[in-house]
Amino acid sequence: MLQIQQNVSLKNFNTFGVDVNARYFVEINHPDDLAELFMDPQWHEIGRLVIGGGSNMLFIKDFDGLVIHMNIRGIEHRISHDEVFVEAGAGEVWNDLVNYCVQRGFAGLENLSLIPGSVGASPIQNIGAYGVELKDVFSSCKAFEIATGNFHTFTKADCGFGYRESVFKNELKGQYIIVSVKFDLSLIPHLNLRYGAIEQELGNRGITDPTIKDVSQVVSHIRVAKLPDPSTIGNAGSFFKNPVITATEFEPIKQKFPDVVNYPAGDGLVKLAAGWLIEQCGWKGKVVGNTGTWKNQALVLVNHGGAAGQEVYNFSSQIIDSVYTKFGVTLQREVNIIG
Numbered sequence: 001m002l003q004i005q006q007n008v009s010l011k012n013f014n015t016f017g018v019d020v021n022a023r024y025f026v027e028i029n030h031p032d033d034l035a036e037l038f039m040d041p042q043w044h045e046i047g048r049l050v051i052g053g054g055s056n057m058l059f060i061k062d063f064d065g066l067v068i069h070m071n072i073r074g075i076e077h078r079i080s081h082d083e084v085f086v087e088a089g090a091g092e093v094w095n096d097l098v099n100y101c102v103q104r105g106f107a108g109l110e111n112l113s114l115i116p117g118s119v120g121a122s123p124i125q126n127i128g129a130y131g132v133e134l135k136d137v138f139s140s141c142k143a144f145e146i147a148t149g150n151f152h153t154f155t156k157a158d159c160g161f162g163y164r165e166s167v168f169k170n171e172l173k174g175q176y177i178i179v180s181v182k183f184d185l186s187l188i189p190h191l192n193l194r195y196g197a198i199e200q201e202l203g204n205r206g207i208t209d210p211t212i213k214d215v216s217q218v219v220s221h222i223r224v225a226k227l228p229d230p231s232t233i234g235n236a237g238s239f240f241k242n243p244v245i246t247a248t249e250f251e252p253i254k255q256k257f258p259d260v261v262n263y264p265a266g267d268g269l270v271k272l273a274a275g276w277l278i279e280q281c282g283w284k285g286k287v288v289g290n291t292g293t294w295k296n297q298a299l300v301l302v303n304h305g306g307a308a309g310q311e312v313y314n315f316s317s318q319i320i321d322s323v324y325t326k327f328g329v330t331l332q333r334e335v336n337i338i339g
Contacts, residue, residue: 002026002036004066013069014054015116017234018309022049022067029071029091031151031179034144037068044146049338050177052091052118056125056236060309060339070120072179075100084185085139090120090178094127102216107189108137110216111198114223116230116237120178123154124168125334126161130219131195135161139184143168143176152176164241164334191215195263197222226297234303235294239316240274240331253327274323274331275299281322291315313337 008025011017024046028034037043047065051057072089075097079085084106088097094117098109111132121127123141126134138161141154160167168176189212193199201218202210210218228235245253250270253260257280261273275298278284284298290307292315294300301312320331 002033008067010054010059010063010067013051013067014057014059014236015230015234016058016236016307016309016312017230017303018059018307018312020059020062020309022063022065024066025069026066027069027071029073031072031142031144034177034179035149038146038149048146048174050120052121053093053116055116055118055230056121056334057336057338058236058309058312060313060337063338068177070118070177070179072120077104077106079187082187084187085182086185087180087182088119089180090118092119093117094119094122098216101183101185102213105187105212106185107187107191107212108132108183108185110212111192111195111219113216113219119181123159123161123178123181124166125164126159126166128164129223130198131192133161133163135159137183137185139182141178141181143178145176147175151179163244226294227300228294228296228302234305234307235300236335238274238299239301239333239335240278240299240319241334242271242274243277243329243331244269244271245329246270249328253329257327272329277323277327277329277331278319281319281326283319283322288315288318293319309339 005025008022009019010022011019026037043066048068049063050068050070052070071091073091074089075092077084077086086101086106095114097119098113101109111130115127115129122134138156143152143154145152191210198218201222207214244265247268247270261276263271265271278298283293285295286292289311290304291312292302292304294302301316316333323329323331
């Protein structure tokens, strides 16, 4: 029997550590729990929020609705020749899945090591890091349709993946709840070492023929050096998306700022490093009230203790205005704003 709790603090369910309350709260431990939950018509009519690790959201006020905490666990794999299919429950911690695969020699997720959050959230955001995105290793996901009570399988083509985008953030927003995700991995590694400082760190360690374990360890090392631990200081990782602009738009920026950090984004597009842009505007390590940017990575906004979500949001708006004034580029928030 499902337990619906009332007036539950969400402070321990969001990595920013913002202290807000949910009017109603329920934990889902099995896909069938969703069917049971939505047999009650009142949960169709009220505002809903599905959370996993709470790592990609900022609450700016109490949530006057039902918070559904996904806690479906379990990881299984099937090997077919050199191909490995790994399926994980939506409530699995993302990095636990990465470690599960790396330890068994299943290649594909190593660049995505130490990304905070849960497996179920990964397709919604099309998470990515160090030159790899979820869509590169995604096979399918199983999701519960709230309106009908049926389960559907979504293929990669169905998901409409883009840069930090998917159909679940757009056309189908709020209509489905992901219960499990299947990944298409390989026993033969095709390592992606070009993005970020991976190659340099491998060289520092004297590693010339790296394994997926080496790559995972190096990526984890780089992330720990740059990013704060949410258990120590509240944050949601990268707060802003790296902006993608046209080559035409990039040209005057390059002329004015020759050192601008950039990466090719295909089809006449250029991706800029949001952290670099923010740092050039003098925000790195800045503290304003109870919030600020992280001392080692300007892309990360932090809660120094007691910050309200609105305070963090207002601070992010100042950064957006500052970057636009200096570079003519509009940053977009990667973190979901709830409220």
